[in-house]
Amino acid sequence: GAALQLGLYLLNREVLRLPFPASTVLWYMLPITLGVAVGARLDEFPAWWRRRRWVLLPVLTLAFSLYLPEALAYARGERVTPIVYSGLSWVYTSLTALALLGLAFRVQRSASTVRLTVALLGTVSLQVYLIHPALLQALERWDAPDGTPWQVALTMLGYFLLALGIPALLGRALLHTRLSTWLFGR
Structure with a gap:
């Protein structure tokens, strides 16, 4: 390779x-x-x-x-x-x-909570994949990471949680609906 x-x-x-x-x-x-x-x-x-x-x-x-x-x-x-x-x-x-x-x-x-969390996220991974770039672009325009390294790290952590959480919650809320099938194919 x-x-x-x-x-x-x-x-x-x-x-x-x-x-x-x-x-x-x-x-x-x-x-x-x-x-x-x-x-x-x-x-x-x-x-x-x-x-x-x-x-x-x-x-x-x-x-x-x-x-x-x-x-x-x-x-x-x-x-x-x-x-x-x-x-x-x-x-x-x-x-x-x-x-x-x-x-x-x-x-x-393993039988850990990590496994269960990853499995749960797997049910909405497509939704997260498709929605998160738009959220990240909106967040960058609103407040681009700047400042001390700690401020940048905290801002990035917040962006990560928002970019993962909002699409995951939206995906779970729409799961098994016609809108979900229309938007995401499932």
């Missing part, structure tokens, strides 16, 4: 020159091939993850610590090296997907 991804990156840089390659499937070959590989042997994944998580989680932490400054520089409009930024993004997002799947299998085996 990584070799294919790098090859497609170079193909675009040297031949295709797509102006917005991240809007094409070519840009996501590493996560796609990883997903296909894991999906093909999903029943083996929990054991594979338990054996390798002690190596993969520190690598994920390292990837995040390298990716975050690049992503912030890119968001600020500063110059970044495209191959470095893209490579770190691919590694970080791929490892995050593996970690989240490993966590999902762990939560699935």
Whole structure:
């Protein structure tokens, strides 16, 4: 997957020159091939993850610590090296997907409130997915995060709770209604 991804990156840089390659499937070959590989042997994944998580989680932490400054520089409009930024993004997002799947299998085996909460959210995940971007955009226009790091962190936490809570509550309220079927297909 990584070799294919790098090859497609170079193909675009040297031949295709797509102006917005991240809007094409070519840009996501590493996560796609990883997903296909894991999906093909999903029943083996929990054991594979338990054996390798002690190596993969520190690598994920390292990837995040390298990716975050690049992503912030890119968001600020500063110059970044495209191959470095893209490579770190691919590694970080791929490892995050593996970690989240490993966590999902762990939560699935438990009888905790986390499992019940996640299951409950699963019934309205489409509604949350579809509604939350509009809420986040409205919140940014109303009061963009600014101030001390603590103020920004608290504002972001509030945004997270609102962007998750409002669509989840709306989705639950509309569940099994004609409006829900019309808007969300379920």
